[in-house]
Amino acid sequence: MKLTERNDILKIIRIFIIVLSVVSIGCMPIKTNAAKSGNVDSKSVNSSSKPVLALSILPQDYFASRIGGDLVETLVLVGPGQSPHNYEPSPRQMADLAKAHAWILSGTEFEISLRPKIEDLFPNLLLIDGTRGVSFRSMEEHEDEDDDGDRSGIDRHTWLGLEPAKIMAFHIRDALCAADSSNAAIYQENCESLIHDMEKQFESLRNELAPLKGKTVFVYHPAFGYFLDDFDIRQEAVETGGREPTPRQLGVLIGKAKAENVKVIFVQAQFPVESARTAARAAGAELVSLDPLAGDWLANIKVMGEALARSVQTGGNP
Structure with a gap:
């Protein structure tokens, strides 16, 4: 066999391997964190018609699961036991983000540095600020005359308050309605049920915590x-x-x-x-x-x- 022919064959083999790798990555299931179990699970995106939401933290997955049910697929970035204060996405998660319709931001710290990278890599991914409309509170700081650090930081743990959590749920509802308008009535009804349960739970705690x-x-x-x-x-x-x-x-x-x-x-x-x-x-x-x-x-x-x-x-x- 001539050297040029051998080189041509090797080039064809390399191209085949690259194409096969790309196809394999595209067929990988999205990993999600199921709200019911609280453990990492994997779900396959069986239909391109299903909205796929990327979510920063597990509490958002609860909201999305209550509102979207089986009509939505989710990708949760910060898994059980991880902290959004020092989180970095894995290569697999970065690849999975390419399949998402929207990323619902939670306002947590890691999003600040990750967002520009995501915008560059996935210009078609819709980024939705799930805290838009929230009245932010300031983070409590120690009173120490020897500490000249910045005390102007906002408290980013918004999802634990009733009104901020409701706002987050509304943003998720709106994202699903926009991505899947044929099921908008279902998303609206499920969101109303979620809001009712939220308000009922907080109301039941008011007497206990009085x-x-x-x-x-x-x-x-x-x-x-x-x-x-x-x-x-x-x-x-x-x-x-x-x-x-x-x-x-x-x-x-x-x-x-x-x-x-x-x-x-x-x-x-x-x-x-x-x-x-x-x-x-x-x-x-x-x-x-x-x-x-x-x-x-x-x-x-x-x-x-x-x-x-x-x-x-x-x-x-x-």
Whole structure:
């Protein structure tokens, strides 16, 4: 065989391998996080007529599942146990984003750096700000005269508050109606049912949390502000802005915890809790874990409310 003929054959083989690889990637199923189980699952996009929504966090998947049901496919970026504060998408997720009709933004930190890349790679992907219309609150910061850091940051944990969560649900509903107008009536009806359940859950917690009105609860990371605002409860954070407290700040916090007879400090799985554990030991308090990123949003709101109510019943945070 001549050398030129051999080279031509090798070129054809290389081209075939490249084409086969592209086709294989295109046939891969989208991985989603199912709201019912809270675990990573995989679903195949069986029909191009189904809207495919990319979602930043698991609570959004709950909203999309309630509104879209079996009519929608979802791709959740930040999975169970991961934190949006330091999340980076995997190559597989980046490939899956090419199949999405829209990406519903949650307002979390990682979106700020990821968004320009997504806009360059997928110019046809519709980006929807799920927090548009939300009245943002400021993130609580430690009062420390030695700390000259930026205290102007907004609190991005909007999905835990009733009104911001409703706004997020409305954006998801509108995105589905735009992508699949033939089922708009179903999306509207399902959204109304979701909103009803949201309002009912918050209303049921108002009596339980009434003893905490105007009081302060102690948390490791200040993620619960929007939720607590609905019940006129303040939060005092061990950590803010992703920074561990200084020895001076920790001492002030322990002093406050002792003065207010704090019996519970709330922590979350996505963050180290050594500082909170130190404060809890010094104040004679216990650590109680909450997860602001739990997949079943409605059940999680109930869990958080009941945990706060128990802290009152056991004599904590009076």
